[in-house]
Amino acid sequence: MTDDVRWLTADEQRAWRAWLDAHAWLSARLNRELQTGSGLSLSDYDVLVHLTDVPEGRLRAFELGQGLQWEKSRVSRQVSRMAERGLVAREAAPEDGRGAYVVLTESGRRAIEEAAPAHVELVRRLLFDGLTPAQVQTLEEVAGSVVRRLGKS
Amino acid sequence: MTDDVRWLTADEQRAWRAWLDAHAWLSARLNRELQTGSGLSLSDYDVLVHLTDVPEGRLRAFELGQGLQWEKSRVSRQVSRMAERGLVAREAAPEDGRGAYVVLTESGRRAIEEAAPAHVELVRRLLFDGLTPAQVQTLEEVAGSVVRRLGKS
DNA sequence: GACAGGTAGTTGCCGCGACAACCACATTCC
């Protein structure tokens, strides 16, 4: 209402816009490359990464959701789509009648093992090859600061 | 295939994950706050910003697309939704029979003027208040580097 | 002025994502 808003400085505006741009371009590019290269979306990839990170390649749906910071409805639908394509399977949880496990299939494991090298290579080429170690360090600090601030309101 | 992939170092992995996390949380939060506070989405907001930046508050659809780095289909649909809500209006371009202008309405101008202060305040609180000027500078460098690298393949 | 190629914009289709409503089972409290 009044004029005592603390607007952004020119530097801040540039940094803010640059960040938004960089993220938009980068994720679009990674998604596209992943899609055409291996038929996976970034979301598929993330799910598969989480499943391969864990012994047995099986997680309760809600655990997957926590790891990915996803809504449960998002988890549910993503798993449905992936299950249709054979990348994962659902299994009832014997110890909890409500629960469901999401299990990595052989085909899912193969898919991510084939997709990962090119994906990582692209992240490296587009992001890290252009940065000094100090910049990498600062990037982590900055991102960390945001996450911490989001934590407390 | 072979094992000569240059995987990410631990530092790089942390920075990468932190970036993805920070962006996911931040944009979710900004979107939510904007939505509940003023009924606008981030996309609505971006369109309105671009229109207010320009004299007369009118842009050809393709110009808007260039400014936002959006697909033309995305522009078209976004404008349709916003036009339904009275935030913008479409106008035929007299000088090009194919063309369409997107025009800021009074109601659109009011909407962004009401939404902007809280939005900027939130960006400041969640992002810039936690950063030193040097960090802001580095953030811009990093993001800029990514955008430049995306330019050339 | 006709035809080829390019450009502006819309639409269909599908995958993605948030929110809310809902179902089923678990837990707690009496």
Added chain:
DNA sequence: GGAATGTGGTTGTCGCGGCAACTACCTGTC
């Protein structure tokens, strides 16, 4: 043990976003 409350998952609805197909128009070139 039965009601109240909580938790894990699914589904409906709607807005968002990319790609490809399509229409309409413009800009050459001959």
